[in-house]
Amino acid sequence: MKYSEKDFPLQKETYQIIGICMEIHRILGKGLLEIVYKDAIEYEFKNKNIPYQREKKYEVEYKGIILPHYFFADFVVFDKIILEVKSKKGIVDKHYSWVINYLGISKCPLGLIVNFGENSLVTKRVIL
Numbered sequence: 001m002k003y004s005e006k007d008f009p010l011q012k013e014t015y016q017i018i019g020i021c022m023e024i025h026r027i028l029g030k031g032l033l034e035i036v037y038k039d040a041i042e043y044e045f046k047n048k049n050i051p052y053q054r055e056k057k058y059e060v061e062y063k064g065i066i067l068p069h070y071f072f073a074d075f076v077v078f079d080k081i082i083l084e085v086k087s088k089k090g091i092v093d094k095h096y097s098w099v100i101n102y103l104g105i106s107k108c109p110l111g112l113i114v115n116f117g118e119n120s121l122v123t124k125r126v127i128l
Helices: 011-026 034-047 093-106
Strands: 052-062 067-078 080-087 111-116 120-127
Touching: 011 034, 011 080, 011 093, 011 120, 034 052, 034 067, 034 080, 052 093, 052 120, 067 093, 080 093, 093 120
Parallel strands: 080 111
Antiparallel strands: 052 067, 067 080, 111 120
16 A cells, blocks of 8 residues: 555655664663663764754743743654654553644644664654
8 A cells, every 4th residue: 555645744754763763772772761862863863964953842822922831842853843752661642642732832744752662663653
C-alpha cells in the first residue's frame, strides 16, 4: 500500500530525524537520562545542518492575554515538527496529550515521540 504525503506529512524530514535517533540509540543504548539523548540529538542536528530549536517555549493566549503557564517542546525541527524525547518504559497517553497540546499551540503539522527507554528505539507520529 502506498501512502501519500497527506497520510504521512513531512516524510523525508521525519525519516531523517528517526534515522538520527536510531543511530544515537545504537551507539548509546537504552536507559540513560533524557537530557543525554537530547544532547546527542542536538549534536547531530548541528553536525547535519538541520534547523532546530531546543526547549522552544510556547505561550498560551486566551482572550487577548498571555496566560502565566506555558509549554516547552523538547525540539522544533524544520520549523514544522515537534520532537518529544523520552527515556522510559513505554509511551503512555500523557505523552500523546503533551504532543497534541504542542501541535495545537505551535500550529506545527506533525509531532514525533521518540523513546530511548526500550531495547529498540520506539517512535510514534502524531498528526492533527
